[in-house]
Amino acid sequence: MENPFVYGKVVRGKYFADREAEIAELINDIASGQNVIVFSPRRYGKTSLILEVLDRVKAEGLLTFYLDLFKVTSQETFIAAYAKEVARLHGGRIQNMLKKIRDLLPRLVPKVVMKGEKVDVEVEFEFDPSADKAPLLDDLFEAVATVSSQTGKRAVAVFDEFQEITSWDVKGQIERQMRTHFQMHEDVSYIFMGSKRHLMQELFRNKNRPFYRFGKHFPLEKIPEDxxxxxxxxxxxxxxxxxxxxxxxxxxxxxxxxxxxxxxxxxxxxxxxxxxxxxxxxxxxxxxxxxxxxxxxxxxxxxxxxxxxxxxxxxxxxxxxxxxxxxxxxxxxxxxxxxxxxxxxxxxxxxxxxxxxxxxxxxxxxxxxxxxxxxxxx
Ligand SMILES: Nc1ncnc2c1ncn2[C@@H]1O[C@H](COP(=O)(O)OP(=O)(O)OP(=O)(O)O)[C@@H](O)[C@H]1O
Ligand SMILES: [Mg+2]
Structure with a gap:
């Protein structure tokens, strides 16, 4: 028999306890286009919670986007990871998907890769590392909103471990560019999550930072004892x-x-x-x-x-x-x-x-x- 207690990875389904109040609140925020900043100490269950929320709103017909910045260490890896998630916004047939990606991200060259034995197709991207990245980033930061308006679906975009951006975007250029785009998107609810409290505070509470007052703060507590x-x-x-x-x-x-x-x-x-x-x-x-x-x-x-x-x-x-x-x-x-x-x-x-x-x-x-x-x- 399998051990029913899971630790160290995201928990789903019957391995996931409670959080009903938090789920309800977040779903409500998403429905009203509210931006949210979720923070908690390490391993309180942020990622498990948000993936549960995304599952539920997706089932209701919303568009969902999830990007984890934990392993992103540079502008280049950020672009690659972001573009890959944009590609996932379009399910369906690969031809169709590629055409749509070309419209959304004209400056990137998509490359289809086969994963494993089952035909599991993924899209990766190539781009000129010496070219100016700003226009490419503009495309990326518009992508979720564009798909949202094309499909008529409200969207939610999640950035997990967002504080990591400060380690490579030292001058805050990307942060500024993101805010410029995101603040115009009424049909997208942006959710930023992080566990390093001092960095999250710096990003969202410091008047001089681009994301100052960008959304509602949502401290995630422990699971109620009962x-x-x-x-x-x-x-x-x-x-x-x-x-x-x-x-x-x-x-x-x-x-x-x-x-x-x-x-x-x-x-x-x-x-x-x-x-x-x-x-x-x-x-x-x-x-x-x-x-x-x-x-x-x-x-x-x-x-x-x-x-x-x-x-x-x-x-x-x-x-x-x-x-x-x-x-x-x-x-x-x-x-x-x-x-x-x-x-x-x-x-x-x-x-x-x-x-x-x-x-x-x-x-x-x-x-x-x-x-x-x-x-x-x-
Ligand atoms: N709702 C829950 N029900 C049961 N266990 C949970 C729940 N939330 C978190 N856990 C436990 O905590 C662990 C960490 O969860 P998760 O990775 O979602 O947290 P996190 O806050 O995103 O962590 P990190 O700070 O490492 O990103 C899980 O593997 C699980 O053991
Ligand atoms: Mg996490």
């Missing part, structure tokens, strides 16, 4: 396991209700207890020990790289039960003997850059829930 608990219990029971509400709460507690780490813990629990098919509080403790063993090398490596101040601060943060501590308060500094607020500030800045910590509305949290638990046990 809903997540129901999901976990159902998954276990459907596969013949015994659990109870108390044990499920304990799992959620051990993983701080974090979507990814909760699934990871459940996955291990399911694997370890396949014989007995029963999950108890003891099995949770044992599963956590397994996590620590698996991760010991990585955690130790990370620990070795940290400055003394960072170590002291992390241990102090890990010990706090409350996830929303204010690390600059004099109480906290005194209690943990941390010295001046400014030195703690410097340590935090670096820990945020290195993504050991993440900023939340109320304070700071560990990116890796189990690293925090490991520190607690040190």
């Amino acid at each position: 809903e997540f608990a129901k999901f976990i219990q159902t998954r276990f029971e459907e596969t013949g396991f015994q659990t109870g509400p108390d044990v499920v709460r304990e799992i959620l507690h051990a993983a701080d209700d974090h979507p990814y780490y909760t699934q990871l813990l459940c996955h291990i629990l399911w694997d370890r207890n396949q014989q007995e098919k029963i999950i108890t509080k003891e099995s949770i403790t044992a599963a956590l020990q397994e996590v620590f063993m698996r991760e010991a090398h990585a955690f130790q490596g990370l620990w070795d790289m940290l400055t003394l101040k960072a170590r002291q601060l992390l241990v102090a943060l890990a010990k706090e039960e409350d996830t929303q501590v204010r690390p600059f308060s004099s109480d906290f500094l005194r209690k943990h003997n941390l010295g001046s607020a400014s030195s703690v500030q410097r340590a935090i800045t670096r820990l945020l850059e290195e993504e050991v910590l993440e900023k939340t509305d109320g304070g700071y949290q560990f990116t890796d829930v189990f690293f925090k638990r490991w520190l607690r046990e040190m």
Whole structure:
């Protein structure tokens, strides 16, 4: 039997829990042409959520476009990836598709490639790397809106990990060009997603940036505990396991209700207890020990790289039960003997850059829930 708990990749269908309120809100926004900026810490489920939303609106007859900027590292790879997604806007026969692409993107030369054994056709593009890219980008940034008006379908265009654009579009030229086009498109709802909070804030909250006030901000929170608990219990029971509400709460507690780490813990629990098919509080403790063993090398490596101040601060943060501590308060500094607020500030800045910590509305949290638990046990 297959493990019903999936982590580390996009979750769909029965592997996807709840998010009904978020789905409804986003569908509503899309229907009214609202632009939205979705942000959350790493691995809260942004991509899974938006792909679920896109499936649903597509079924309602909308045009959908999804571009992930995670692997895009230059203007050239951006153009190639963008054009490929534009090609996907037109399903249907390849001849038809090619003709339409030529109309939309006249400056690109499409190349049809066969993938694998089944005849799975994809379009890739060639272009003159020395030519001026601005007109080509103009074509790309108009493409979704053009197809939308040609087909009479409202559209939604998603840019996942959008903050990555700042790493190669250093002067913000592409950003500016995008905004110039996108702001004219009334029938397209643009959705920008990202996990690096400080970069997302910079892109959308700084008055001097092109995308300042471009859309509604949508912070994605954890999955509500009751809903997540129901999901976990159902998954276990459907596969013949015994659990109870108390044990499920304990799992959620051990993983701080974090979507990814909760699934990871459940996955291990399911694997370890396949014989007995029963999950108890003891099995949770044992599963956590397994996590620590698996991760010991990585955690130790990370620990070795940290400055003394960072170590002291992390241990102090890990010990706090409350996830929303204010690390600059004099109480906290005194209690943990941390010295001046400014030195703690410097340590935090670096820990945020290195993504050991993440900023939340109320304070700071560990990116890796189990690293925090490991520190607690040190
Ligand atoms: N609605 C959900 N139901 C069940 N599990 C979920 C849900 N959302 C997220 N997860 C868990 O979190 C993991 C990460 O999800 P996903 O990749 O969608 O998040 P993300 O926020 O896009 O992450 P990243 O920051 O890496 O881009 C999934 O593999 C799954 O284990
Ligand atoms: Mg993602």
